[in-house]
Amino acid sequence: MRSAVLIQRVALGSILVALSVMALKYVAYAMTGSVALLSDALESIVNLVTAVIALWAVRLSYKPADKDHPFGHHKAEYFSAVVEGVLIVVAALLILQQAWEALQNPRTLDQPMEGMAINSLATLINLGWAIYLIRTGTRKRSPALSADGHHLMTDVVTSVGVLAGLLLATATGWTILDPLLAALVAVNILMAGYKVVLNSLSGLMDQAIDPAEEQQVREIISASANGAIEVHDLKTRLAGRAIFIEFHLVVPGEMTVGKAHCICDKIEDALKASFQGARVSIHVEPEDEAKQTGVPVL
DSSP states (O other): OHHHHHHHHHHHHHHHHHHHHHHHHHHHHHHHOOHHHHHHHHHHHHHHHHHHHHHHHHHHHTSOOOSSOTTOSTTHHHHHHHHHHHHHHHHHHHHHHHHHHHHHSOOOOSSHHHHHHHHHHHHHHHHHHHHHHHHHHHHTTOHHHHHHHHHHHHHHHHHHHHHHHHHHHHHHOOTTHHHHHHHHHHHHHHHHHHHHHHHHHHHHTTOOOOHHHHHHHHHHHHHHOBTBOEEEEEEEEEETTEEEEEEEEEEOTTOOHHHHHHHHHHHHHHHHHHSTTEEEEEEEEEGGGSOOOSEEOO
16 A cells, blocks of 8 residues: 555656646747757656656556456556657657758747756756656556656656757857757657557556566475475466466375465465565366476475
């Protein structure tokens, strides 16, 4: 429950950060008239929208299982990440449009140093929050927070590129650099949107857990299955924060149901202790009816 409260607070914090950064970047654009800084401001609008969607998805994902959703609502966060990727692409197209118009009529920037100073402050805020989101999303297995963090990190990289380019444009007087930078930002955002959508779709298609984690699952089963013979048909899948683990456990034919149940409880407790949010399903088979194609557990 503490994790649920923390993640929802972080998602709410993303909205507040997005509002602050958007305001700062729009002020920077208004001061300078730079289409490159406008592209940065437009991406901040996307950040705000996706932060709101992420908060909704996180809250939905923590709803308990019900009659219509007996396995819970964990995948809601993947939908949030897909929507975020689509909105990133939309923002990139809008920026390309602005860049094309500016290429037709390049203009000298007003108050460039003041505008870039304000934009730099917004970029530093984004950098700090992106690092926090990625770390929290990874630790708490939250696809929505992780996607938001990686998107913000992309925003930081493009902002740094924009500021460097505008410094060059100001020093040289090459006004055409401004729309060209905006176009480069748009291309970078398109790539980020593609990656976010691709990763989210993998989650929606029941992707298996990381190979290193699967090996850890096997080791935990082996260490906790004293009295059993072997394990086969081990399968894992991710659904947001939840990890679903299922396998067949072969036991001696003369073993009582009670004893087999105790072994299953021991394995399940060990897995849940190592993997927060794990959902474990074990099918017990007597030795004389098992496939005998698995991996010995002892």
